[in-house]
Amino acid sequence: MKWRESDLAALACGIVDFVLPPRCVVSGEPVERQGMVTPKVWASLNFISSPYCECCGRPFEFQMEAGMRCGECLSRTPPFARARAALAYDDASRELVLRFKHGDQTHAVLAFLPWIKRAGAELLAEADILIPVPLHRWRLLRRRYNQAAVIARALSRETGIAASLDALVRSRHTPPQGHLRAKERAKNVRHAFEVGPSGRASVEGRNVILIDDVYTTGATVAECASALLKAGCRQVDVLTLARVVRPGGGA
Numbered sequence: 399m400k401w402r403e404s405d406l407a408a409l410a411c412g413i414v415d416f417v418l419p420p421r422c423v424v425s426g427e428p429v430e431r432q433g434m435v436t437p438k439v440w441a442s443l444n445f446i447s448s449p450y451c452e453c454c455g456r457p458f459e460f461q462m463e464a465g466m467r468c469g470e471c472l473s474r475t476p477p478f479a480r481a482r483a484a485l486a487y488d489d490a491s492r493e494l495v496l497r498f499k500h501g502d503q504t505h506a507v508l509a510f511l512p513w514i515k516r517a518g519a520e521l522l523a524e525a526d527i528l529i530p531v532p533l534h535r536w537r538l539l540r541r542r543y544n545q546a547a548v549i550a551r552a553l554s555r556e557t558g559i560a561a562s563l564d565a566l567v568r569s570r571h572t573p574p575q576g577h578l579r580a581k582e583r584a585k586n587v588r589h590a591f592e593v594g595p596s597g598r599a600s601v602e603g604r605n606v607i608l609i610d611d612v613y614t615t616g617a618t619v620a621e622c623a624s625a626l627l628k629a630g631c632r633q634v635d636v637l638t639l640a641r642v643v644r645p646g647g648g649a
């Protein structure tokens with residue numbers, strides 16, 4: 399009998415279930431299957447839905463015509479074509495993101511993969527390749543895994559779209575951005591990414607989706623998109639689990 403990858407993944411989840419009883423990836427309460435969230439946690443999450451900016455995906459507070467762009471994208475067109483996110487980044491989703499990022503809870507990807515797929519359906523329909531925002535190797539060593547790469551790999555398995563986990567690399571280490579403002583973030587990541595010689599062949603002439611966990615100011619994905627376009631990508635879209643939404647302000 400030949401095992402398919404999906405069978406092996408199901409088997410692996412079964413083994414995890416057997417060893418660790420399934421618990422909600424946010425609250426820790428028991429749930430039916432590994433990677434699920436409780437109905438209470440589900441109800442607390444803010445899923446992003448239209449209307450939103452056609453370009454950066456920032457939700458509009460009022461009904462707008464389809465295809466409209468926010469003021470920020472009108473005044474300065476980002477290098478990426480479209481950015482979409484499943485969740486608004488708030489207290490509820492922050493807990494999910496932090497546990498996924500730092501808590502060794504990579505199986506949480508099972509819970510939010512369907513949400514990302516739904517948010518990025520339009521982008522995924524045109525994509526040739528999925529590329530995660532890379533971590534610098536020092537940070538990768540400390541954290542042991544790159545959360546963006548975990549999402550990209552799972553999404554690739556689920557959709558059949560190829561993923562290249564090392565096409566894009568960090569050309570230099572950048573200090574953590576947590577406390578930085580938009581302008582400082584942009585400066586912090588300027589020219590921090592590049593497509594290596596071996597990655598060039600996989601991105602040239604392709605429609606790429608950049609994958610990350612959170613879209614904060616857009617500075618990091620903009621810088622990554624510029625590096626990919628410079629290397630010959632046809633188009634770069636961005637898909638993230640969550641997105642910072644500032645009411646009435648910029649994104």
Ligand SMILES: [Zn+2]
Pocket residue numbers: 451452453454455456467468469470471472
């Ligand atoms: Zn916008």
